[in-house]
Amino acid sequence: MDAHSGDLDDDLCQGRRRVTIRDVARAANVSVATVSRALSGSETVTPRTRSHVLQIAEKLDFVPHAGAQSLSLQRTDTIGVVLPDLHGEYFSELIRGLDLGARSMRQNLLLSASHGDISEAIAALRSMRSRVDGLVVMAPFADGELVGDALKGAVPLVLLNSARSGSHAAFAVDNHAGALAVARHLLAAGHKKIAFIGGPPDNLESQERLRGFRDAHREAGVKAGPILRGNFREESGFAAATLLLLRGERPDAIFAANDAMALGCLHALKNAGIAVPGDVALAGFDDIPVARFLDPPLTTAGVPIAEMGREAVEYCVKLVRGELTKPVHKVFAPALAVRASSANKKGEAERPSPSTGRVSS
Amino acid sequence: MDAHSGDLDDDLCQGRRRVTIRDVARAANVSVATVSRALSGSETVTPRTRSHVLQIAEKLDFVPHAGAQSLSLQRTDTIGVVLPDLHGEYFSELIRGLDLGARSMRQNLLLSASHGDISEAIAALRSMRSRVDGLVVMAPFADGELVGDALKGAVPLVLLNSARSGSHAAFAVDNHAGALAVARHLLAAGHKKIAFIGGPPDNLESQERLRGFRDAHREAGVKAGPILRGNFREESGFAAATLLLLRGERPDAIFAANDAMALGCLHALKNAGIAVPGDVALAGFDDIPVARFLDPPLTTAGVPIAEMGREAVEYCVKLVRGELTKPVHKVFAPALAVRASSANKKGEAERPSPSTGRVSS
């Protein structure tokens, strides 16, 4: 047995050293260039040579070193995702969509989350910058322009639900329109005093939803009800509703700025023996999957969460590949999903089958 | 103006070429070695030189090329995570924990999901192998040994909720004990005919939960009620409960193999005008955050989902760093969280405050 394969065998047995393209070349009696060409598939290599090389590579369990590849190819086949938070089903849906997009484009997904403020997010961006070909960033708490500037154009960027995307590509929900639709619906159902439970005050999505809520009241010439502050989590919806009741300010309806808070609200109302929608109607925003399984099923503004994530990644990859040039600002219009939680003040639901919304699968 | 700085300025202006360590060295009038040492922080560099270099690097917005770094350092500072699915709040909790672990260890997280079967998961593993220092793999549908073998020891591996982890590190929930506790609780509350809604038949977690369910009945000398098959999603819980009712087999209680299916169940029961727990008691498994906000709050087996994810990543990083040697098999014992959904057949709850479980924040 010759020295080369002996060394390799020893190394493999002891798991000491990774198998390199040179090991494959040696074992297959060809040069590294031929191995590289055979593996990349698209070069001028004799079919016989190719299959021989592939067989050897398979036998040695060769996997190219991603770092070396990214060094010479100047790409990583990885998209970075920076999210502000990970609480609740909204984010599993979003990540599911991001993953679908990455899979469809054969990219890896580098995930970083829980960045509560812009400086943290920018730090995450810096550390990701050299590991990804493109970035999808959700920064609803801040100026999207800042996020883009932090990258100095080093990497293609797609903003998700961020304001002032400026020159960058952006995917966003029309929060104002969605909230307007929900609030109009509640007003049309005969509710006069409608409370609003908002998200964090520095969150732009929350701000836009509040604006929609107010505009609907202005339109209708109705004074907007009490406005409370939450944090988009169940607990804060629960706390806000509890506070409303303690104050003795029971409204006709409550519009929570997202479904998670609506869920917390619902729990507080039921705990207090208040019928929904009989005594107080309720609506949320997002249409997370559980919304239709609540009792009563929740009226909400349907956001195609996963779809947005998928499209954002796919678009980002196309930017990386140079298949697209001008930045796109795509706005998703939420679809009002009327369910039982917001049935008319008089008791009759607007729709015959309250448990199904816009979509039924 | 000399050629070097001119080129650099031009390139920077046009964003043409990335700034390399050689550019920094040139601008700072030192060698690349000095720059590298100054940036890595831990070498013998004059404080004056160091701060000068850092300043220049900052000015040029230098970020080291991760691929080049991983090539020479033989590490990526990245942990890969392979998950079977991403539906529901269980996974956002899990990912939240994984992210926390990665942050605490200053690692990046490479995520790949929706691998419904072992061959898909193994393909994902192969593509991740060269991009990560370690892997956390959740493969509840399959033989953990296979997953480990696929890697041939190339990368440290931590298995999550996988059976037969063999020689690999593993973190898992004691599904049998958790289900045993829930089923015992239901039996002790006086329920005789308890239906079980399982997960996918090839899912080992589902199998173990079913086994716990059966063992509790064996212990109590009670015949186990009808056993239905679900897929861990709300819809399947809804469908299973609907089917039960259609068949006219209304049980005393229903034990769903996870909370999402219990949620679907609850919806079906309420739709049919069946009181929970008055007519039928209900229990789930996992204690996802929404469980305590349902009406009635859901009795379930509390799994520290995020905590498991965090520990798995932290442990994986320690394996990578060689700080640990022998593989650990850590089993998390679920804590029975009794809430209103399983109140006694007679009507009185077992605990005074049914809406709070084991933990209250």
Add this chain to the structure above:
DNA sequence: GATAGGCCTGTAACCGGTTACATGGCTGAA
């Protein structure tokens, strides 16, 4: 039989970091 031309394959430079080893300058003691 000689040669042009095409196709397959090999050699070596390059991507951008890290670091072993070499080197030069400075301090302090003889």
Add this chain to the structure above:
DNA sequence: TTCAGCCATGTAACCGGTTACAGGCCTATC
């Protein structure tokens, strides 16, 4: 004054891929 010794710094090899370019072989035609 000289030289040992130490410390900050520089040079260049290396990590493991890709690919431009060089070169060798084989066929086809004159």
